[in-house]
Amino acid sequence: xxxxxxxxxxxxxxxxxxxxxxxxxxxxxxxxxxxxxxxxxxxxxxxxxxxxxxxxxxxxxxxxxxx
Numbered sequence: 001x002x003x004x005x006x007x008x009x010x011x012x013x014x015x016x017x018x019x020x021x022x023x024x025x026x027x028x029x030x031x032x033x034x035x036x037x038x039x040x041x042x043x044x045x046x047x048x049x050x051x052x053x054x055x056x057x058x059x060x061x062x063x064x065x066x067x
Contacts, residue, residue, distance in 0.1 A: 021060060025063050029056050029059060033052075036055075
């Protein structure tokens, strides 16, 4: 039994499900950024931008596994 992936349609253009996952992960990270700032996330790492990118990739992977 094959799993069908729903495509996102914007203006008649079919977008791959991965694009939806990218946007959802970005929205989650944008919502989490103020909380991360409050708890001092950037001070825990020597390269805060790389740590944030890693968090984004982890959330993206988790979204792909869930949906």
